[in-house]
Amino acid sequence: MVLEAVPWSRAVKLVETGQAHGLIGTYYRPESRPWIGTYSTSPVTEKVSVYCREGVAQSDWAYPADFAGLTFGNNAGFGTPGKAFFDMVEAGTITLQEAQTTEQNLKKLEKGRIDCYVQEQLAAEMVINGKGLKGVVRVLDASAETAHIGFRADWQDEESQKFIADFNAALQSMMDDGTVAEIVSRTVGG
Amino acid sequence: MLKRVVYAAALACATAATVVTAAPIKLVQDEAYAPYMGLENGQPTGIWADFIDEALSRVEGE
Structure with missing residues (x-):
């Protein structure tokens, strides 16, 4: 083979x-x-999860509607957060800051430059664990x-x-x- | 001479048939979707590559 x-x-x-x-x-x-x-x-099973700074969001929130008013990171050009999310970006109820890589986005999250970030769970956790990032929590799973x-x-x-x-x-x-x-x-x- | 040509042609056909029959099963993956799939030093890497290596070893070990 x-x-x-x-x-x-x-x-x-x-x-x-x-x-x-x-x-x-x-x-x-x-x-x-x-x-x-x-x-x-x-x-x-690949899960798309919402990661936020500690204390920013609750696990019983509906995604993406209840995240209105927050600033999200995203990997430039990727549609991972989903159509409803981008509809809210278009409407101005979610602010979007794009970076090139998962690591860059998670480091921005750790430093408080963004509030939340949506990424495939293992891709995100490999970086969180590997870089020892603190104060970043998985709030909920958006899809699987x-x-x-x-x-x-x-x-x-x-x-x-x-x-x-x-x-x-x-x-x-x-x-x-x-x-x-x-x-x-x-x-x-x- | 004619025999040789006929033999060579038959051999060519047989070889071709063998090549077609023995063509390896080819699976393809993304080269840049960590941690699931990657490419390092020309070799497929990642969770799926490890799954496949282990699954094949079990299939061959039956």
Whole structure:
């Protein structure tokens, strides 16, 4: 088996055009990616979470409506906070300050230059743990999506069926015996 | 001579068939989506790469 890392748009194109068998880390997207025929067992759920300075927000707030009046950071050009959030930015009820990286945004949050920041949970916590940031709290989860390996729809021979079944069984055993959690913990730290 | 050509052609066909049949399964990931997927020193890294390495070792160990 060959595993390759390329820019995401190229990875999508390689599978769509039949030059690769599976797209790693795809969300379930049957409408926009009809060329994916089978989704693997999902070993991980990606959560988009709201991080704020301690005391700024409450965990029972509705996102994004109850965050009106606050200043948020964001990774420049990314739509992670969601449409409703950007509608509030457009309306002027949320102030937006963009920075290039997750680390830059979280450091601004720690220093009080922004109030909150929306980011995928593991991406944020890897930086918080790795840099030892203080006073930054995860207030709530805004959304969650399972991630999979998406196998090409036209890869339907005997080899593919056996590989996918064996691979799914292996992933499930890794989830059951704690290996998945151990890999995540080892990578993210904390 | 004709036999050699026929053999060579047959061998070429057989080799081609073997190459097609033996083509490795290819999976692709993002090169810049930490901590899930990355690329370091030309090698795929991240949580998914570790998942896949471990899953394959279990599949091969059956």
